Amino acid sequence: MPRHQFGYINPVQISDFIHYQFYRIFPADCLMVNYPLNLQKFSAGGVDQALEAFWSAFDFLVDRKVERISQGGIPVSAYAGRPRILAMLEEAARRTSIPTTADFEESIDAIRYLGIKRLAVAAKWSPELMKRIVEYLGHAGITPVGVHGHEHSAQQVVALNPQDSVDVALALGRDAFAKMPDADGLLLAGGAWLVVQAVPMLEAEFGKPVVTNPGSTYWAALRQADLKPQPGFGQLLESLR
Numbered sequence: 001m002p003r004h005q006f007g008y009i010n011p012v013q014i015s016d017f018i019h020y021q022f023y024r025i026f027p028a029d030c031l032m033v034n035y036p037l038n039l040q041k042f043s044a045g046g047v048d049q050a051l052e053a054f055w056s057a058f059d060f061l062v063d064r065k066v067e068r069i070s071q072g073g074i075p076v077s078a079y080a081g082r083p084r085i086l087a088m089l090e091e092a093a094r095r096t097s098i099p100t101t102a103d104f105e106e107s108i109d110a111i112r113y114l115g116i117k118r119l120a121v122a123a124k125w126s127p128e129l130m131k132r133i134v135e136y137l138g139h140a141g142i143t144p145v146g147v148h149g150h151e152h153s154a155q156q157v158v159a160l161n162p163q164d165s166v167d168v169a170l171a172l173g174r175d176a177f178a179k180m181p182d183a184d185g186l187l188l189a190g191g192a193w194l195v196v197q198a199v200p201m202l203e204a205e206f207g208k209p210v211v212t213n214p215g216s217t218y219w220a221a222l223r224q225a226d227l228k229p230q231p232g233f234g235q236l237l238e239s240l241r
Contacts, residue, residue: 002031006221007061007098011039011050011073012192016166018072018214021196025218025229025237033064039073042129049081054088062096068224069100070217074189075125077104077133082139099224106216108140108189110236114209116185121147122176123189124168135191145183148176163189165193173202173210185209199234 004027010018013036022032030226039050054071061069069092071077073230085102111119120143121133121144130149135146150172160168173188185208188195195212202210219236222229228239 007066007069071102103213110216120180120183122172170197
């Protein structure tokens with residue numbers, strides 16, 4: 001039986017890869033409680049529409065008495081903007097004692113924890129969305145050395161099969177490190193793919209830490225609950241072992 005429950009507000013309806021990665025990394029007595037927002041488009045309007053369901057998702061997870069709640073999806077945070085996300089998290093703290101955050105905030109915490117000073121950013125998104133990501137990081141006091149993107153729509157992202165998703169992550173990571181050789185770490189952004197599987201391969205190849213938003217969410221939840229992850233998923237998660 002599950003002894004620990006962790007809440008995740010999924011930006012898109014499809015969540016097979018998020019669940020798979022969670023259960024590969026967490027101890028066997030842990031449960032992910034997932035609530036989808038059904039994000040249809042990577043745009044300000046698409047995010048506004050998806051966030052209309054945020055408080056319904058939040059209330060559901062509070063009622064389930066999860067130990068932690070994370071709003072998933074860097075595009076959601078990036079298009080909403082950091083001031084709005086922080087205001088939502090402050091309101092969540094007024095409504096419940098359950099720690100509530102967003103995976104972009106967890107990624108920022110991971111970047112700082114790993115001591116990354118010269119950050120490269122790579123993702124499967126449009127130049128407009130990459131610009132929003134840079135603005136969000138800037139609000140947190142982080143100025144990337146550069147970004148590398150390969151545009152996919154929301155529908156194309158969730159349509160990726162397992163092998164293709166790992167291949168895309170590896171290609172983006174390799175291209176980013178080649179394009180920005182002076183970077184001392186990489187934010188490989190995106191949740192709806194098998195991205196944590198690519199992390200140890202990229203870290204072994206380039207000798208630099210790789211942060212992902214799913215990996216950061218798992219790291220933060222495991223750290224809060226004082227749990228140890230399964231081995232083999234990169235420097236951030238190995239730091240808990």
